[in-house]
Amino acid sequence: MIRIDALHKEFEARTGGGLFKRGGKKVVTAVEHLDLQAPNGRITGLLGPNGAGKTTSLRMLAGLFLPDRGTIQVDEIDVLQAPRAALARMGVLGDAHGLYPRLSARENIVYYARLQGMPMDQAQARAEALAELLDMRSILERRADGFSQGERMKTSLARALVHDPANIVLDEPTNGLDVLATRALREVLRHLRSPEGGNKCIVFSSHIMQEVEQLCDQVVVMSHGRSVATGSVEDLMAQTGSDRFEDAFVALAFPEATTAASGAAATDRQEQPA
Numbered sequence: 555m556i557r558i559d560a561l562h563k564e565f566e567a568r569t570g571g572g573l574f575k576r577g578g579k580k581v582v583t584a585v586e587h588l589d590l591q592a593p594n595g596r597i598t599g600l601l602g603p604n605g606a607g608k609t610t611s612l613r614m615l616a617g618l619f620l621p622d623r624g625t626i627q628v629d630e631i632d633v634l635q636a637p638r639a640a641l642a643r644m645g646v647l648g649d650a651h652g653l654y655p656r657l658s659a660r661e662n663i664v665y666y667a668r669l670q671g672m673p674m675d676q677a678q679a680r681a682e683a684l685a686e687l688l689d690m691r692s693i694l695e696r697r698a699d700g701f702s703q704g705e706r707m708k709t710s711l712a713r714a715l716v717h718d719p720a721n722i723v724l725d726e727p728t729n730g731l732d733v734l735a736t737r738a739l740r741e742v743l744r745h746l747r748s749p750e751g752g753n754k755c756i757v758f759s760s761h762i763m764q765e766v767e768q769l770c771d772q773v774v775v776m777s778h779g780r781s782v783a784t785g786s787v788e789d790l791m792a793q794t795g796s797d798r799f800e801d802a803f804v805a806l807a808f809p810e811a812t813t814a815a816s817g818a819a820a821t822d823r824q825e826q827p828a
């Protein structure tokens with residue numbers, strides 16, 4: 555189970571400048587008071603437009619960035635106070651897959667298992683089991699440097715799952731995948747969520763509505779760094795009075811655009827000749 559409370563992160567970004575001019579600095583609030591609760595046996599989607607703060611939130615969850623404020627707990631272990639214990643309970647698939655190109659898929663997985671303190675025979679057995687689960691037997695002995703995007707994703711996912719973590723965190727996992735690879739990933743995530751797959755707590759970020767609609771039990775909509783709505787796809791559609799999830803998302807994530815559009819429509823109606 556993952557719980558995030560009042561998470562806040564700002565960055566100092568450089569602005570302007572040029573060959574003969576010094577640039578300035580500007581504070582960017584990437585995540586502002588974010589709350590999220592992701593239970594076990596459920597897939598929670600973090601859905602938001604570009605720049606909403608999804609990656610920054612997941613990086614803080616994975617212990618890669620320190621938040622300015624707020625708390626993150628993984629199975630009730632505080633990520634800031636006990637990062638190693640919290641990370642041991644998490645499998646993280648980041649945006650940069652970071653495989654060792656000279657190692658085979660098997661060696662990449664086994665190496666990571668050994669870093670987690672797993673004995674060699676157990677690490678090899680785990681690599682075999684994950685190759686079966688992720689349908690990657692045919693690439694297991696190949697070096698990673700020629701891998702396609704889908705093959706890289708599978709190898710990275712196997713590496714993230716090597717220690718059988720109870721919590722799985724994925725940042726835009728379907729980026730660059732074709733329809734078959736996307737389907738395969740969806741099936742794996744559904745399996746991991748099920749009692750047979752271990753009732754995992756799965757959190758993934760996306761800006762693709764269909765992805766979230768098909769997979770998530772719960773959606774947290776992010777906009778401008780904040781969580782602006784939480785609920786099932788049906789809840790969010792009912793909350794916004796929308797027939798389509800895309801409309802619900804636009805109404806929640808871009809309220810200013812929706813208000814402006816309905817204002818313009820009202821003006822148009824008033825200006826219609828009788």
Ligand SMILES: Nc1ncnc2c1ncn2[C@@H]1O[C@H](COP(=O)(O)OP(=O)(O)OP(=O)(O)O)[C@@H](O)[C@H]1O
Pocket residue numbers: 565566567582583584602603604605606607608609610611761
């Ligand atoms: N290292 C950084 N320095 C300065 N600004 C940053 C940094 N990392 C993120 N930001 C800013 O924080 C905001 C949130 O970025 P983030 O990458 O978390 O969004 P996102 O929802 O993952 O977007 P996308 O879907 O485009 O990947 C953006 O305005 C981004 O420019």
